[in-house]
Amino acid sequence: MKMPARWSTWLVLGLGFAFLYLPILILMVYSFNESRLATVWAGFSTKWYGELFRDRQMLGAAWISLKVAFWTACAAVVLGTMAALVMTRMRRFPGKTLFGALITAPLVMPDVIIGLSILLMFVSVGSMFHLESKGVVAIWIAHVTFSLAFVTVVISSRLSELDKSLEEAAMDLGANRIKVFFLITLPIIAPALVSGWLLAFTLSLDDVVIASFVAGPSSTTLPMKVFSSVRLGLSPKINALATLMIVAVSMVALFGWWLTYREERQRQRDIKLALQPDK
Structure with a gap:
């Protein structure tokens, strides 16, 4: 009785x-296709990778997306950590429930609504202060706005599980709150910070709806470029680009997993040493 159940589970x-x-x-295999038709195999070839690296518009869009995603992830982690500390460490204050609701609202808000509202805000502020309402900076602000909610949830869950006695013991020994945060709290929540950074980076790199509202003529992101290219017909260059992105994301994910695994093993070793009886 156990074997069929086991085989069904594996199946x-x-x-x-x-x-x-x-x-x-399949997409990665067809990136090495000789044919111009992305779905018809005609032999092994790497020419589409060369065509991709000669496409300056595609490379320029990829560079813009990487820059925006990097700075979006950095800003979202900093602001998300501050918001998580307010939600988990500060006592109840007037408007705390509203603050938490506003922070997490982008989680359930459609991307179209977020993009349109941010565009209207940029137009109003730009006309008031004579600033550009579209461009790379506008995309960055928009991406920080919606990725902040995801990062805050990840870091808040880690902070809520943190043993406060460690921080209290450090303060009893004379450390102030800032020193406790950088020497005690920050190393413990480092895996959550890495996870939040990677999540914000992925969300920014993948976004096409919100960026379409606030992107200018010279600030086309990679998803927007890919989407416009696919509408005209699927090119094998898109397969090559997707393969490179998959490889890069996989390497970053493996690095994040290794860092989390190392921190967890270090934490388990510290717990075992703390539980060993003194000789």
């Missing part, structure tokens, strides 16, 4: 992984 698991990753694997 369902295999089907689930195939449904998720088989299309990605």
